[in-house]
Amino acid sequence: MSRKLTQRGRERRLQIMREAARLFSERGYHLTSVADIVASLHVGKGVFYWYFPSKEELFVELLRGAHQDLRRRQQAAIGDEPDPVRRIELGIRASMSWFHEHRSSFNLVQFAATEERFAIVVRHNREVAIADAVRHIKDGIVEGRIADADPEVLAEAVVGV
């Protein structure tokens, strides 16, 4: 799907993603033009379209990247904690501190939720999170540490937090 890139190319790509994330989160998606992004990087417009098919695709990629990063953080925090209740608690705490450190990603997600075409991605991410929580809850029920209720419903509540 994507081009083959040299090392230099991969760096440019990341550079664009970082700058775009910064501008999107500061001014908002619609008020940040592609021209703004390339201008603040002091490069021509073609550079942007060499690395990304469209402004929209770039944004979706930022969204997905943020979600992956968050999930990685959760899993690192949970580690090999055996108690499912503690696992859930650690996951929630990790998410909170992650969002605290990555305010700009938080802004991106918040905006994404207000526009249907991006909300789809957000919903998908949410479902992944719910699936994660469901697994822990089922473990908790098996061990008798959590009341036997519909795991899906409880998971929704956890993610809602």
Add this chain to the structure above:
Amino acid sequence: MSRKLTQRGRERRLQIMREAARLFSERGYHLTSVADIVASLHVGKGVFYWYFPSKEELFVELLRGAHQDLRRRQQAAIGDEPDPVRRIELGIRASMSWFHEHRSSFNLVQFAATEERFAIVVRHNREVAIADAVRHIKDGIVEGRIADADPEVLAEAVVGV
């Protein structure tokens, strides 16, 4: 500041506000053009600009209107309840059910928070809400029903809910 209007004019104005709120909340502010709004009302473009100076102003007015309506609802719910702790609880519950009933207003506020020029209005509304809460908390402290802490800080927490 605004024009003088006949009864018919006031109705048109409300009609536009309702339709705009609907479209903004469904598709988002930027994806809803003034042309969309007037088209869905089957009127010419000039009608819009007869009643509103700009698309931006209309949005701000919707934001302010939503805030006023929410606040009215809170005050009605609180009524003459004497206990300050109960007052706060009733206020929070009223806010929750109001947002539940007015999802579209919720979407508007959510979007507004992502764009600086509108976030200013949201912050102002927030400050009003905090001022309200501060008053109740001070009452609570005087009566000894709430621990003696910085009322401002506690109020922030209440509004955060």
Add this chain to the structure above:
DNA sequence: CGAGTGATTGACCGCGCGGTCAAGGCGCCC
């Protein structure tokens, strides 16, 4: 050196946006 290819430039395009305005309808009062 020259060929090949990844990377870059910026003028250019078409479009749809927010906003304007001259013109005219409609209803009411004298």
Add this chain to the structure above:
DNA sequence: GGGCGCCTTGACCGCGCGGTCAATCACTCG
């Protein structure tokens, strides 16, 4: 009827957007 003022129309304007592309650069490798 005639005049007045609220309201409506829609063609029109300028602009800045997302996106394209022919030309060119620059690095590597034989």
